[in-house]
Amino acid sequence: MPCRACGDAVTQFLDLGRQPLSDAFRIPDDPSDEFWLHLRAVVCHGCHVVQLADPVPVERMFHEEYPFRTSSSRRMASHFAATAERLVAGLESPDPFVVEIGSNDGTMLATVAARGIRHLGIDPAANMVDEAVARRVNARAEWFDATTAARVRDEFGPADVVYAANTMCHIPDLRGVFTGLETVLADDGVVVFEDPYLGDVLRLGSFDQIYDEHFYLFSATSVARIAALHGFTLVDVEHLGVHGGEVRYTLARDGRTPTPAVGALIATEDRTGTHDLPRLQAFAAGVADRREQLRDVLMDEQQAGRSVAGYAATAKSATVLNYCDIGPGLLPVVYDTTPEKQGRTTPGSGIPVEAFPQDLADYPDTFLLFAWNHADEIVAKEQEFVERGGRWIRYVPEVRID
Numbered sequence: 335m336p337c338r339a340c341g342d343a344v345t346q347f348l349d350l351g352r353q354p355l356s357d358a359f360r361i362p363d364d365p366s367d368e369f370w371l372h373l374r375a376v377v378c379h380g381c382h383v384v385q386l387a388d389p390v391p392v393e394r395m396f397h398e399e400y401p402f403r404t405s406s407s408r409r410m411a412s413h414f415a416a417t418a419e420r421l422v423a424g425l426e427s428p429d430p431f432v433v434e435i436g437s438n439d440g441t442m443l444a445t446v447a448a449r450g451i452r453h454l455g456i457d458p459a460a461n462m463v464d465e466a467v468a469r470r471v472n473a474r475a476e477w478f479d480a481t482t483a484a485r486v487r488d489e490f491g492p493a494d495v496v497y498a499a500n501t502m503c504h505i506p507d508l509r510g511v512f513t514g515l516e517t518v519l520a521d522d523g524v525v526v527f528e529d530p531y532l533g534d535v536l537r538l539g540s541f542d543q544i545y546d547e548h549f550y551l552f553s554a555t556s557v558a559r560i561a562a563l564h565g566f567t568l569v570d571v572e573h574l575g576v577h578g579g580e581v582r583y584t585l586a587r588d589g590r591t592p593t594p595a596v597g598a599l600i601a602t603e604d605r606t607g608t609h610d611l612p613r614l615q616a617f618a619a620g621v622a623d624r625r626e627q628l629r630d631v632l633m634d635e636q637q638a639g640r641s642v643a644g645y646a647a648t649a650k651s652a653t654v655l656n657y658c659d660i661g662p663g664l665l666p667v668v669y670d671t672t673p674e675k676q677g678r679t680t681p682g683s684g685i686p687v688e689a690f691p692q693d694l695a696d697y698p699d700t701f702l703l704f705a706w707n708h709a710d711e712i713v714a715k716e717q718e719f720v721e722r723g724g725r726w727i728r729y730v731p732e733v734r735i736d
Contacts, residue, residue, distance in 0.1 A: 335376075335387060339508045339550070339560045342380025346387060347614040348544070348621065349374050354682035355390065356545040356652035359675045368682065373653070375544055375551075381563075382609040383556035384532055389506040390546045409711050411441055413576055414499070418445035421495050421526065425451070433486065433493040433518060435478045435511075435527075436501030440466025447471050454486060479507070483514035492520035498527040500577065503550040512564040515585075525566065525585040532556075533608050534579025538731040541621040541657075542650035542704075543578065553608055554599040557583050568592060571599050578707040578730070625658045627733040632664045632702070635727075641698040642727070644668030645712065646705035647675050647687045654704065654729065655683040662686070665702060694718055700725040700735070 337344050350373040358369065374387040421432065422445075432446050437455025439462045446453045447470055455473030457463050466473040476482050486493075496519055505511050515525055532551040535543050543551070558568040570584040570593045581599070607613040635642050644651065647670040654660070661683050668680055669690045676689050691697055697719055703726050705712060713720060726736045 337378035337380060337383065338385060338389070338506050339383050339556075340378060340381040340563060342378050344376040344378050344385070344387075345611060346374055346376045347611060348541075348618040350541070350544060350621075350653060350657045352682075353546065353656050354652060356547055356649040356681060358681045359647065359678035359687060360681065360684075361677075362679055362686070370682070371546060373544065373546070373657075377609060377611065377614055378556070381556050381559040382553065383560065384551040384553075384609075384614075385506075386544075386546075386549050389549055409708060410576065413574075414442035415445050417497075417499075418442050421497060422446060422449050422451060425494055427494050427520075430494045431490050431492070433496045435496065435498040436504070437466055437471070437473050438462045440469040440471035440473060442497070442499065443471045443473070444469045452490065454490060456482065456486075478505075478514055479510045480513040480517055483518040487518045492523060493518050494520050494523045496523070496525045498525075500529060500580075502527045503529040503552060504547050506549045508550065508560065509564075512560070512566070515566070516564060519587070521587060523586075524569075526582065527585075528574060528576075528580045528582040530577060531573070531579050531581040533603065533606070536608065536613065536617050538578060539617065539620050539624065540578050540706075540730045541617075541624070542648075542653045542730075545650055545653045547649060552581070552583070553603055554581065554583070554596060555603050555609060557585075558596070558600065561585050568596055571595050573599075576707070621657075624729060624733055628654070628658050628727075628729050629660065629664070631727055631733055631735065632660065635700055636664065640700055640725075642666075642700045642702060643698040644680075644685065645701040645703045645726075646670055646708075647672070647680060648704045651704035652681045652683075655680060655685065660685075668704070694722065697722075697724065699723075700727055702727045706730045 352370050353373040355369050371390055372388050376387050377384050430451055432453040434443050434455045437443055437457045443453050443455050455466050455471055456476050456478045458477050460475040463473045463475040529552050530543050532553040554571050561568050565588055566585040567588050569586045569590045572582040574580040644665055647668045662685050665685055668685050668687050670687050675687045678687050728734055
């Protein structure tokens with residue numbers, strides 16, 4: 335397959351095997367066939383973007399029963415409120431207009447709306463759009479593409495800011511997205527998006543950042559090259575500590591001078607060989623080692639008579655459970671706060687998902703922490719569990735028990 339972002343040739347470096355849709359939590363004993371994909375990662379020779387070899391039709395992933403809420407994490411809700419304030423502070427138009435692609439439940443745009451600024455959220459998950467509207471956010475259940483962009487511009491005028499968080503990496507048709515951006519963005523407008531950073535995935539060995547919804551893993555180098563194909567310049571980058579390491583990219587139409595941060599990050603990527611095949615292959619070898627180590631730890635806990643449960647039925651946990659061949663025999667239950675997931679089973683691996691026990695006495699001896707990117711928030715919340723002697727199994731950046 336050619337690169338879906340630029341059309342150049344690609345090379346495979348990682349094979350995570352047969353995987354289900356990461357958010358397809360199933361009713362127990364559901365007799366219907368489960369959708370499976372071959373989860374392989376490749377790197378482009380031209381733009382250097384890492385991507386999946388086999389995309390899943392986006393309508394299978396993002397729909398009216400999409401279970402993830404941006405507001406589910408207090409830390410992320412605070413992050414998006416601060417992001418909105420920052421975007422608003424930079425607006426110079428007398429009647430600005432802000433568009434968010436992948437607006438989810440309206441967490442970010444709620445702050446924009448509260449400032450009385452014209453805005454529009456675009457998201458294909460109708461249930462999340464309903465929640466955004468309930469927050470008094472102007473949002474629509476649509477896919478963002480060139481047609482949608484033209485319709486939005488005709489109705490609202492050009493956008494001063496187009497923002498996306500953990501969304502650009504989800505859309506295989508990146509060229510279509512950029513065509514839409516060319517259409518809807520004001521001449522002096524900016525595109526701001528943040529997504530998991532390839533450099534952090536390699537540094538931490540966070541292989542669970544690779545799953546069906548994360549079609550791309552971006553770097554400053556790849557974003558700069560892809561943007562240039564569509565008349566945009568990467569004018570700023572900012573490393574973020576959320577979601578296990580992300581970068582916020584700011585694009586503008588050609589003509590603006592990039593900040594020194596752009597050149598510095600690209601130089602770091604060159605120096606560390608971020609896109610070099612040997613570096614990517616070494617990452618893949620480490621992933622294979624991690625698989626055996628994690629299974630060994632779970633079997634040791636079982637043999638020692640300690641109870642184990644999963645903490646948070648995250649989308650990325652599907653990669654871990656299915657690649658590492660972890661089922662109910664090694665992990666009897668995963669606890670999660672999301673009502674839509676409770677009473678169902680984890681994709682592919684078939685582990686029951688339940689609400690957290692009300693009584694601490696019913697907690698397991700050990701939690702396998704899938705939401706490792708929210709570890710500080712979770713451990714602080716579960717301080718009583720820790721004080722009682724509760725243990726945490728982690729697998730990023732290494733397999734260990736705390």
